[in-house]
Amino acid sequence: MDLNTVKNVSLNLFDINKNELDKAEALIPLSNKINKAVNHQDYLKYYLENDDKYSLIIGNPPYIKRSNLKKKQLKTCDKVHEKFKNSSDIITSNGKINNIWIAFVEAAIMSLNQNGILCFVIPSEILQVKYAKELRALIIDEFDRVEVFAFNELIFDGIQQDVVVLVGVKGIENINKHGFSFYQVEELTDLNEPKFTEKHNNIHRTTLDKWTNYILTDDELDFVDEKRNEYNAIKYYCEKAQVGIVSAANDYFILSDKELKENELSRFKSIIKPILPKGALVPNIANFTNLDFNLLKNKNVKVNFLLFPNLPKLELNQKIINYLNRGEEKKEDGTGELHKRYKMTKRDNWHHVPSTWLSEGLFVKRCHKYPKMFVNEANSLATDSFYRIVTKEQYNIRNLVFSFYNSLTFVLAELEGRFYGGGVLELTPNEFKEMSIPYNENVSDEQFNTLDQMLRNDTDIEDILSFTNSILIPHLNTSKLEEIRVKLFNRRIKKATKEKDIDLEIFTLKQIKKEIPNVLVS
Numbered sequence: 001m002d003l004n005t006v007k008n009v010s011l012n013l014f015d016i017n018k019n020e021l022d023k024a025e026a027l028i029p030l031s032n033k034i035n036k037a038v039n040h041q042d043y044l045k046y047y048l049e050n051d052d053k054y055s056l057i058i059g060n061p062p063y064i065k066r067s068n069l070k071k072k073q074l075k076t077c078d079k080v081h082e083k084f085k086n087s088s089d090i091i092t093s094n095g096k097i098n099n100i101w102i103a104f105v106e107a108a109i110m111s112l113n114q115n116g117i118l119c120f121v122i123p124s125e126i127l128q129v130k131y132a133k134e135l136r137a138l139i140i141d142e143f144d145r146v147e148v149f150a151f152n153e154l155i156f157d158g159i160q161q162d163v164v165v166l167v168g169v170k171g172i173e174n175i176n177k178h179g180f181s182f183y184q185v186e187e188l189t190d191l192n193e194p195k196f197t198e199k200h201n202n203i204h205r206t207t208l209d210k211w212t213n214y215i216l217t218d219d220e221l222d223f224v225d226e227k228r229n230e231y232n233a234i235k236y237y238c239e240k241a242q243v244g245i246v247s248a249a250n251d252y253f254i255l256s257d258k259e260l261k262e263n264e265l266s267r268f269k270s271i272i273k274p275i276l277p278k279g280a281l282v283p284n285i286a287n288f289t290n291l292d293f294n295l296l297k298n299k300n301v302k303v304n305f306l307l308f309p310n311l312p313k314l315e316l317n318q319k320i321i322n323y324l325n326r327g328e329e330k331k332e333d334g335t336g337e338l339h340k341r342y343k344m345t346k347r348d349n350w351h352h353v354p355s356t357w358l359s360e361g362l363f364v365k366r367c368h369k370y371p372k373m374f375v376n377e378a379n380s381l382a383t384d385s386f387y388r389i390v391t392k393e394q395y396n397i398r399n400l401v402f403s404f405y406n407s408l409t410f411v412l413a414e415l416e417g418r419f420y421g422g423g424v425l426e427l428t429p430n431e432f433k434e435m436s437i438p439y440n441e442n443v444s445d446e447q448f449n450t451l452d453q454m455l456r457n458d459t460d461i462e463d464i465l466s467f468t469n470s471i472l473i474p475h476l477n478t479s480k481l482e483e484i485r486v487k488l489f490n491r492r493i494k495k496a497t498k499e500k501d502i503d504l505e506i507f508t509l510k511q512i513k514k515e516i517p518n519v520l521v522s
Contacts, residue, residue, distance in 0.1 A: 011036040012052070014043040044076045047107040048083070054111055060121040061104035063161065069100060077103040084110060090138040098131045099123070105135065105166075109142055115171030118143075124150065124162040127211035128418040130428075136211060143168035146180045148211065151494075162420060162494075182214035184491075213415060215491050220484050224415070227408055227476060228436040235433035237400055240359070240390040243429055244382040245305075247353045248343035250277060252327055254383075256300045263326075264319045265306070271320075273356070275305035275381040279364035285374050286401055286452035288362070293378040305381050310352040324351050356381060359388030360397040366426045368493075370461050371413045373404045387432055395439070402443040402451055405468045407481035409437050414488035423493035438472045447471060 011034060015021040018040055025038050039046065066074065077097045084106040085091040097103050101122050108118055126132050127148070139146055149165040172178060213221055235241055247253040254277050260266045274293055276282060281296060296303050306323075309316065313324050327338040344350035362382050364372040373389075375397050382388060391397050412435045417427040427435075454464050462482070469478045 008033045008035065010034075012039060012054070013037070014039045014041065014046065016040070016042055042076070044080055044103055044107055047111060048076065048079055052111060053113040054116060055113055056117045056119070057108045057112060058119045059104060059108065061101045063123050064100045066096065066098050066100075073100065080107050088138060088141075090141050091134050098129075099125075102132065102135060109138070109168075112170060117170070118166070118168040120166050121163055122166055124164050125418065126164065126166065127214075139166070139168060140180065143170055144172040144178050145169040147183065148181075148214070149183045149185050150214075150491075151185045182211075184215070210415070210418075212418075212491075215487060216484060220480075223477075223480060224408075224411055224484065227481075228412060231408075231436040231438050233434050234400075234404075234437050237391055237395045237437070237439055238389055238433070239392045240388065241363075241429065241433050242388055243365075244362075244384045244386040244388055245275070245353060245356055246343065246384050247305075248341055249327075249338050250383060251302075252338060253306050253353060254302045255304050255306065256302045257297060257304065258300050259302070260304055263323050265323060268317070268320065271307050271309070273305045273307050273381050274378065275303055275383065276362070276386065277302055277383050279366060279372070279385045282364065282372070282374070284372070284455040284458060286405075286448060286455055287375040287398075288378050288380065290378045293380055303380075305356075307353065307356055308349075308351045310349055312349060313351065327351070357388070359390055361389035361391070361401055363387040363389060363432055366424050368423055368425070369489075370410055371404075371417075371425065371427065373401050375401050387429055396441070398448050399441055399443045400437070400439065402448050402468065403437050403439045403472055405451060405464060406438055406472045407465050407469055407478050407485055408473060408476065409435055410465070411481055411485045411488065412436060414485065414492065419492045425492060440472050443471070 011028060013021060013024050013028075013036065015024065021038060021040055025036070028034060028036055064073075066077075069077065074096075077100055080103040081091075081097050087110060105118075105120060105122065108120065112118060126136065127150075145168070147167040147169075149167070151163065216224075254275055255263070255265070257266070260272065265272070276288075281301060282288065283292070285292065293303065308320065308324070313321055316324070327336070330336045338344055339350040341350075347354065358379055358381065359376055362374055362376050363386060365385055365387060376382075389397065389400070391400055413425065413427060416431045416435060417425050419425050451464070451468060454467065465478075465482065469476075469481075473481075
């Protein structure tokens with residue numbers, strides 16, 4: 001800020017952390033043109049009690065999930081959201097705020113004057129999660145110009161939190177400067193010089209409507225849209241495609257062979273069921289066999305699920321009763337008392353886990369290099385780290401699994417899913433079921449076994465897809481699909497791609513310091 005060009009500036013600083021507040025105050029130059037107010041308090045509470053308006057709001061709000069907020073914080077967030085809803089026709093849902101940062105964005109938007117600028121560092125989930133869809137629409141409606149800066153590196157040390165910088169500008173009269181732009185920042189140090197890679201404006205699309213599609217051109221998105229509509233969604237072939245078992249206490253219900261012995265439960269074969277507890281335990285495969293399961297078991301991995309009968313505790317064997325009693329005890333660290341947990345109280349008998357049906361196939365909810373689906377030949381149960389699949393009678397699980405491994409479906413996974421710091425890709429049950437798949441009913445045993453072996457040998461995914469594409473989608477432009485897939489994959493894992501640089505016209509971030517928590521200028 002050039003103090004020679006302004007008459008006076010009023011600054012309000014807010015933070016509940018006194019140390020961070022002191023750091024921010026120390027960055028403000030001494031000048032009789034600056035009137036500052038330093039507020040060691042909750043900004044959301046201040047907002048609800050005051051009607052102050054600002055020309056510029058800079059902030060890095062906290063990121064705390066609703067489930068981790070205190071009752072007082074939840075009440076404050078919901079009040080902010082209710083006030084926001086009453087002031088906007090865009091917000092129509094009655095849902096609660098899922099993360100506290102959303103309340104800060106809403107409060108900031110309502111606190112801007114008609115020519116204001118908002119600049120927030122917020123989680124990258126703003127680009128993709130369903131619960132932020134209304135907020136995305138409102139940001140487009142509220143601001144004449146929106147700019148999002150996505151980073152090709154994690155900028156906060158010590159945490160796997162992927163963030164973006166959101167800049168919204170109001171009151172722009174020049175129509176040529178209206179719009180929405182994305183900028184891919186290769187390294188954090190690039191912010192010292194306003195050079196960014198501009199991406200394409202794809203935020204007004206009615207399909208693939210997450211902002212994460214910004215990295216693709218309109219031509220690429222139209223190509224993907226056209227091809228996806230040529231095939232049925234996965235749900236078309238499934239009798240069931242549902243989340244795995246929710247035990248509400250996996251460490252208690254899932255034991256290793258050693259732990260079974262230690263708890264004197266090994267002889268109760270009727271209640272011990274094979275289970276896959278985590279997706280990371282499953283190797284790259286197309287078919288999970290009994291041999292695969294036994295390899296895990298021999299490594300003393302927790303793969304034994306205790307399916308206790310749906311009977312009162314006192315009607316069970318004494319050895320089982322002893323184990324259930326240990327689950328009900330309160331531990332020194334404050335844990336235990338499993339029978340008092342919310343999900344347990346909803347059961348007829350807290351120790352009987354419901355919905356423990358077997359599935360023909362399994363899809364891993366979270367992945368890194370590429371999404372995974374496999375045949376469950378071992379007849380293993382699975383936790384909610386997986387989605388359980390049962391095909392309709394006229395279809396075949398081996399054909400479905402083989403057909404899943406193709407470039408089009410993998411592109412859709414990248415576009416429809418959401419990703420987290422470290423490059424983890426996750427699809428919700430609905431996102432999984434809605435993906436198009438070029439189902440082939442004539443996959444031979446030889447082709448299926450070849451895919452399985454390639455996966456087990458950790459063959460490069462490009463070679464695997466080249467093999468499957470030639471069988472599943474030989475008529476499509478698979479080279480173009482692969483270019484799109486690689487572009488999306490590189491974005492997700494923060495692998496930089498070199499493109500031309502341009503200057504940012506409207507607002508640069510050179511003055512924004514990571515140490516500044518929340519700065520409001522009037």
